[in-house]
Structures are given as structure tokens and as C-alpha cells.
Amino acid sequence: MGLKAGALSLVIFLFFLGIWHATTVTPARSGGALTEYEQLMGKSAGKQDGLPTPAQMGSAVKKHLSDPFYDNGPNDKGIGIQLAYSLMRVGAGFLLAALVAIPVGFFIGMSPLLYRALNPFIQVLKPISPLAWMPLALYTIKDSATSSIFVIFICSIWPMLINTAYGVASVRRDWLNVARTLEVGVFRKAFQVVLPAAAPTIMTGMRISMGIAWLVIVAAEMLVGGTGIGYFVWNEWNNLSLTNVIFAILMIGVVGMVLDLMFGVLQKFVTYVE
Amino acid sequence: MTEVRKLYDANTDLSSPCGCGRHRTQHEHDHDARNDANSNDAQVLGSQAIESAMVRALFPADGMRRRFLKAVGANTAMAAIASVLPIGAMQALAQDKRPLEKKDLKIGFIPITCATPLILAHPLRYYAAEGLNVEVIKTAGWALIRDKVLNKEYDASHFLAPMPIAITMGVGSNAQPMNVATIQNINGQAITLANKHKNSRDPKQWKGFRFAVPFEFSIHNFLLRYYVAEHGLDPDKDIQIRVVPPPEMVANLRAGNIDGYLGPDPFNQRAVFEEVGFIHLLTKELWDGHPCCSFGAPTAFIKEAPNSFAALFRAVLKGAALARDPKNRKTIAESIAPANYLNQPVSVLEQVLTGRYADGLGNVKNDPSRIDFDPFPWYTMATWILSQMKRWGYIKGDVRWKDLTEQVYLLTDARRHMAALGHKPPAENHKKIIVMGKVFDHNAPDAYVASFAIKRV
Numbered sequence: 001m002g003l004k005a006g007a008l009s010l011v012i013f014l015f016f017l018g019i020w021h022a023t024t025v026t027p028a029r030s031g032g033a034l035t036e037y038e039q040l041m042g043k044s045a046g047k048q049d050g051l052p053t054p055a056q057m058g059s060a061v062k063k064h065l066s067d068p069f070y071d072n073g074p075n076d077k078g079i080g081i082q083l084a085y086s087l088m089r090v091g092a093g094f095l096l097a098a099l100v101a102i103p104v105g106f107f108i109g110m111s112p113l114l115y116r117a118l119n120p121f122i123q124v125l126k127p128i129s130p131l132a133w134m135p136l137a138l139y140t141i142k143d144s145a146t147s148s149i150f151v152i153f154i155c156s157i158w159p160m161l162i163n164t165a166y167g168v169a170s171v172r173r174d175w176l177n178v179a180r181t182l183e184v185g186v187f188r189k190a191f192q193v194v195l196p197a198a199a200p201t202i203m204t205g206m207r208i209s210m211g212i213a214w215l216v217i218v219a220a221e222m223l224v225g226g227t228g229i230g231y232f233v234w235n236e237w238n239n240l241s242l243t244n245v246i247f248a249i250l251m252i253g254v255v256g257m258v259l260d261l262m263f264g265v266l267q268k269f270v271t272y273v274e
Numbered sequence: 275m276t277e278v279r280k281l282y283d284a285n286t287d288l289s290s291p292c293g294c295g296r297h298r299t300q301h302e303h304d305h306d307a308r309n310d311a312n313s314n315d316a317q318v319l320g321s322q323a324i325e326s327a328m329v330r331a332l333f334p335a336d337g338m339r340r341r342f343l344k345a346v347g348a349n350t351a352m353a354a355i356a357s358v359l360p361i362g363a364m365q366a367l368a369q370d371k372r373p374l375e376k377k378d379l380k381i382g383f384i385p386i387t388c389a390t391p392l393i394l395a396h397p398l399r400y401y402a403a404e405g406l407n408v409e410v411i412k413t414a415g416w417a418l419i420r421d422k423v424l425n426k427e428y429d430a431s432h433f434l435a436p437m438p439i440a441i442t443m444g445v446g447s448n449a450q451p452m453n454v455a456t457i458q459n460i461n462g463q464a465i466t467l468a469n470k471h472k473n474s475r476d477p478k479q480w481k482g483f484r485f486a487v488p489f490e491f492s493i494h495n496f497l498l499r500y501y502v503a504e505h506g507l508d509p510d511k512d513i514q515i516r517v518v519p520p521p522e523m524v525a526n527l528r529a530g531n532i533d534g535y536l537g538p539d540p541f542n543q544r545a546v547f548e549e550v551g552f553i554h555l556l557t558k559e560l561w562d563g564h565p566c567c568s569f570g571a572p573t574a575f576i577k578e579a580p581n582s583f584a585a586l587f588r589a590v591l592k593g594a595a596l597a598r599d600p601k602n603r604k605t606i607a608e609s610i611a612p613a614n615y616l617n618q619p620v621s622v623l624e625q626v627l628t629g630r631y632a633d634g635l636g637n638v639k640n641d642p643s644r645i646d647f648d649p650f651p652w653y654t655m656a657t658w659i660l661s662q663m664k665r666w667g668y669i670k671g672d673v674r675w676k677d678l679t680e681q682v683y684l685l686t687d688a689r690r691h692m693a694a695l696g697h698k699p700p701a702e703n704h705k706k707i708i709v710m711g712k713v714f715d716h717n718a719p720d721a722y723v724a725s726f727a728i729k730r731v
Contacts, residue, residue, distance in 0.1 A: 040621065040625055040631060040638060041549070041632050042621055042622075072612070073409075074409045074411050074412075074614075075411065075412040075614045076614035138421045142426075144418075144422060144427060223414060224414065224418065225418065234521075235613065235617055236617075238385060239617040240544070240548060
């Protein structure tokens with residue numbers, strides 16, 4: 001089954017490459033000297049019009065990946081360094097969000113009163129596009145690097161908060177009752193009964209949050225610039241280099257997938273069978 | 275001043291070995307200098323030392339100096355020497371060589387050819403030569419430049435010429451005093467239209483067009499408004515003007531999001547290169563010699579770190595002087611093309627900088643003054659910018675034309691630094707401005723604003 005699926009994936013990929021190649025390859029220019037106007041229009045330089053062919057794409061990928069950590073000054077760094085900057089921002093914003101969301105979610109989940117009191121606020125804040133926070137953040141925080149971390153923080157806090165609260169609130173009554181009959185203390189109840197029971201839901205919230213954080217960082221860095229994969233996309237957009245933009249899209253996809261897989265593994269650790 | 279007078283006194287002896295000529299030995303001089311430094315007179319002493327050195331250089335034999343002074347009189351000699359030697363400028367220069375308050379500086383820039391002088395100073399190590407460790411940081415748009423300067427993330431920055439005026443007045447942001455040290459470039463902008471408008475070259479046909487400009491407080495916005503208004507269109511009602519960061523203009527033009535833009539190069543030439551638009555006109559055809567971008571810093575930074583700022587000033591002026599020379603333009607195109615700076619094809623930059631370019635309509639045009647990098651911040655430019663801010667209702671009420679202009683544009687400092695570098699600054703503070711055939715009188719800006727038919731006053 002796995003082998004068959006793999007083979008099918010490969011066939012689909014090759015088919016996609018074939019179509020890509022057929023639609024992008026352009027006939028070579030017929031000979032003859034260029035006029036000055038044509039030269040100025042970049043006709044001689046092998047200027048690339050529109051989408052790159054798979055071969056051009058391949059050589060761009062090779063070029064970027066063969067030297068991922070070069071540093072030519074503040075505005076031109078290798079793809080590895082850019083990704084590291086983005087991951088650092090996502091990591092910082094996400095960790096801060098987890099530090100706030102999980103304890104707060106825990107309390108909200110334990111107390112139906114708090115849950116109801118805070119719910120309207122959460123519902124209003126949750127759907128705000130993270131980038132809408134950016135101008136406000138830049139104005140109040142007065143630092144663009146911190147602002148982008150703040151944006152990650154504010155967008156990744158909600159899924160974790162809601163999932164934690166939901167997971168904690170829906171721990172089976174029987175287990176809580178058992179804990180009560182055994183007269184365990186508050187902390188013991190929280191850490192040895194509620195937390196393990198709610199852990200899979202909390203982990204799902206974290207996984208969703210990480211996905212959102214990774215989506216948002218690209219947009220935030222395009223807006224704020226400086227460093228990171230989002231800045232890389234912006235810089236190549238500025239140069240209208242579709243090849244490099246596509247390469248960046250690929251990298252964003254791959255890194256996003258790796259992050260998701262990591263949380264998938266973590267999720268397995270905390271899942272239990274009733 | 276008495277010390278300086280001594281230089282011109284026929285009866286004193288300057289043949290002493292110490293630096294200032296007041297002491298018998300270098301040791302005594304050092305001792306006094308330490309005391310003087312404590313008494314906060316170091317600056318005055320520094321300038322005396324220069325003058326002293328110069329007078330002594332003119333008259334290596336002290337006897338000759340005395341005879342000369344006896345013959346012509348001390349005052350005449352002082353005036354005569356001051357007229358040949360730029361003593362004031364050299365003193366100023368020497369003062370600027372004093373310790374830098376801040377060495378690690380960040381300068382923001384937008385990746386456009388306007389920023390050439392301040393970018394060039396980086397690969398050519400002009401900043402490093404001043405003892406500065408400068409990072410020039412590419413920024414995504416003008417609003418971000420404004421915010422990062424206000425947040426002190428950048429010490430100094432590439433600005434649009436009107437931005438420091440707007441920020442100082444608190445129009446479109448919190449008020450914070452800003453200064454323009456130099457103009458970065460004159461001319462170098464164009465109106466680019468999408469290819470589908472090849473047959474609607476007359477602005478009267480532009481009703482309903484959507485145009486992009488880089489920022490509200492930009493010469494681009496004011497020139498586009500001026501241009502369409504001269505052709506009878508009201509820029510607020512008959513066309514739409516949107517703010518789009520320069521690097522995103524070509525992509526928007528290709529997507530059909532906008533019909534054209536009055537934007538900075540290389541994005542006009544880039545639109546031609548990508549075959550999505552053509553150059554309708556160069557802005558020098560509207561106002562030859564108009565300012566576009568500037569180099570400036572918050573007044574607070576200049577006060578805190580005057581020597582670092584002076585060092586920046588010199589480095590950027592050196593960059594401008596290099597960029598002005600037409601024979602350097604091809605090399606410059608190559609040195610600012612890499613991803614670290616403009617990230618553009620060399621050919622596009624070369625067409626912008628040399629002025630031999632394809633216009634997108636099948637013609638090769640030749641206009642060596644397509645862009646120039648005259649750094650002198652004329653007061654008249656600032657007054658004209660204010661007049662347009664007033665005309666379009668960005669500022670209301672009475673305007674302190676002269677005060678604001680002279681507060682924001684550091685014309686005298688630019689002149690001093692240029693003189694010290696041997697760049698021959700102009701002696702006047704104002705120059706004649708003619709926009710689309712109409713002369714601007716900087717002494718009567720209110721009458722100028724009132725003279726327009728289409729306005730928001």
C-alpha cells in the first residue's frame with residue numbers, strides 16, 4: 001500500500017513537472033543582431049519572461065541550497081540564515097503564547113464562571129487578522145523586531161487558549177469524582193488528573209497555533225522587512241524574480257511540514273487510550 | 275580671541291616649539307591644554323591652533339611674518355589671510371574630527387536609485403573612513419521608514435524630501451523635529467503608464483484612472499497632483515491616487531491594479547524592461563531640478579551625536595559627489611545592483627543612471643540629466659513643498675514658511691561641509707524654481723497657493 005502510494009505520488013509529480021515544462025519552455029530566439037532598443041529591453045541577456053522552467057527552477061534550488069549560510073551584509077543573507085531568523089521569531093512568539101495561554105486556559109477550563117465571563121473577549125479578539133495588529137504594535141512597542149514577535153504571540157495564543165480551556169473543562173466527571181473521593185490536593189489533581197487527561201487537546205491547540213504562527217511570520221516579515229523568509233520573498237518580489245519566490249514558497253512549505261510533523265510526534269506521546 | 279590676535283601681532287614670537295605658539299616648550303603647552311580642556315575652552319583652542327598653524331605655514335620664518343604685519347597692519351593681514359584660506363571651514367572640519375559619540379549606526383533606505391549617494395558610501399567605505407560602522411538597511415516602505423526613525427531604530431535615514439517637514443509639523447504622524455542634511459537626488463522620477471494606455475497620452479483622457487505614488491508626503495504626489503490639475507483634472511475627484519511602496523509598483527501595474535504611477539526609478543525603467551508599461555514623461559519635463567529624496571535624521575540625534583552626524587554628513591556628500599560624475603555612472607549601476615542594495619538587473623540601473631534608455635514605445639532616448647545627485651538643500655525647495663502641502667489641504671491655517679524651511683533644511687551645515695570637502699557649494703540660499711512654466715516666488719508663497727484654480731485651501 002505504502003509502496004503503491006509512493007509510486008503514485010511520484011507519477012503525479014512527474015506529470016506535474018511535464019506540464020510545467022511544456023507550458024513554460026519558450027522557443028529559442030531566432031538569430032540576427034539585436035537593435036539597441038532590443039538590447040535595452042534585455043532581449044540579449046536571456047531575460048526570463050514569466051514563469052521559470054523546471055530546469056531553471058532546479059538550478060536555482062541547487063544554487064540556494066549549496067550555500068545556505070552566506071552573509072553579504074544586512075540585506076542579503078543565505079536562505080538558511082533567513083529561515084533561522086523566521087524560526088527564531090516564531091519560536092519566541094509561540095513560547096510566550098504557550099506560557100500565557102496554557103495556564104490561563106487551565107484556569108478558565110477549571111472555572112465555568114471564568115469561562116463564561118472571558119468568552120466574549122476571546123471571541124472578539126480571536127478572528128482579528130494578525131497583521132491588523134501590526135501598525136498598533138509598531139506604534140506602541142516602538143520596535144519592529146519585537147512587534148513581529150508580538151504579532152506571532154497574539155495570533156498563536158487563541159487556539160491554545162481555547163483548546164486548553166476546552167480540554168480541561170471536558171475531563172471526564174468520573175475521574176474528577178474519583179480524585180475527590182481519594183481526597184487528593186488541588187495541585188495533585190491539576191497535574192496528575194486534569195493535565196494528562198487534557199494533554200491531547202492542548203497539544204492539538206499547540207499544533208494549530210504553530211501552523212498559524214508559521215503562516216503569519218511570512219506576512220509579518222514582508223511588512224516589516226529586515227530579515228527572515230518573508231523578507232526574502234519581498235526582496236525577490238521587488239526584483240520580480242519568480243524563480244526565487246517559488247523557491248521561497250517551497251522552503252516555507254517544507255519547514256511548515258517539518259514543524260507540523262514535530263508536533264505530530266509530540267501528540268503521540270500524550271495520547272492515551274481510554 | 276586675544277590668542278588669535280597674538281598671531282597677527284608684529285611683536286610676538288611664534289617660533290616656539292609648541293603647537294599653539296604660546297609656550298616655550300611642548301610640555302608647558304600640554305600642561306595648559308589640560309587645564310584648558312577642563313575649563314571647557316577646548317573648542318576655541320582647537321580653532322586657534324588651526325589658525326596659528328596656518329599663519330605659521332604661510333610665514334615659515336617668523337621674521338617675515340613680523341615684517342609683513344608691520345607693513346600692512348594687523349587687521350588688513352587678518353582679512354587678507356581669511357579671504358584666501360577657508361579658515362572657518364577648516365576649523366569646522368577639525369572640530370568635526372573630534373571623537374564620535376556613536377559609532378555603530380543604522381541607516382534605513384528604500385531600494386531605489388534616489389538612494390545612490392547614501393548607498394554608495396557603504397561599498398566605497400566612506401562611512402568606514404569616518405570611523406563609523408554603518409549598516410544600511412533595506413526597508414519595505416516609507417511608512418515603515420517613518421516609524422522606524424520615530425522609534426529610534428534608525429539613527430538617520432533616506433527620506434522623501436517632504437517627509438522631514440511633515441514629521442516636524444506632526445502631519446501624518448506624531449510631531450518630532452527632523453532635519454534634512456542633504457538632498458539625495460534631483461529629477462530621476464517618471465510617469466509610467468500601463469501599455470494599454472499607449473493611445474491615451476493626453477491627461478484629459480485620464481478621468482477615472484488609478485495612480486500610485488510612493489507616499490502621501492512625497493514630491494511624487496505633489497507633482498502628479500500639479501500635473502493633472504494643470505490639465506484640468508481634480509486629483510481628489512477625477513482620478514484616484516493610492517499609496518504603493520515603490521518595489522510593489524511594477525507588480526501592481528502588471529496585475530492591472532493601477533493604470534500608472536508617478537514613481538521613483540528604477541521602477542519606471544523596470545516596467546519598460548518587463549514590457550508592462552511605458553514612460554509617459556520624465557518628471558524633469560515638469561520641473562527640471564526638482565528634489566526627490568533626502569538624507570536626514572531626527573534633530574534629537576543630531577544634538578546627541580553632533581560629531582557622528584557630521585561624519586555621516588561628509589560620507590554622504592562624498593557619495594553624492596562621486597555619483598554626480600557622468601563617467602562613474604556605469605560602474606555605479608554595477609555596484610548598487612546586487613541583492614544587498616537594489617536587487618535589480620544592471621541593465622535597468624544603467625539606463626536610469628546614464629540616461630540612455632528605452633521608453634517602452636519603441637524609441638531609444640538619450641537624456642544624461644535624467645537623474646542627478648545635487649546634494650544642496652535649497653530653502654526654496656522646502657518652501658515649494660510646503661506650498662503644495664498647503665494647496666492640497668495637508669496643512670491648514672497660516673504657515674510659518676521661513677521658520678519651518680530654515681529649521682528643517684540644514685542648508686548652512688551642508689554648505690560648510692561641502693566647502694570643507696572642496697565641493698564648491700553655491701553662495702545663495704534660494705534658487706529659481708519653474709514648475710510647468712510657472713515661476714515660484716519663495717517670498718510670496720501664499721499668493722502662489724492662491725493663484726491655482728484647483729486647490730483645497
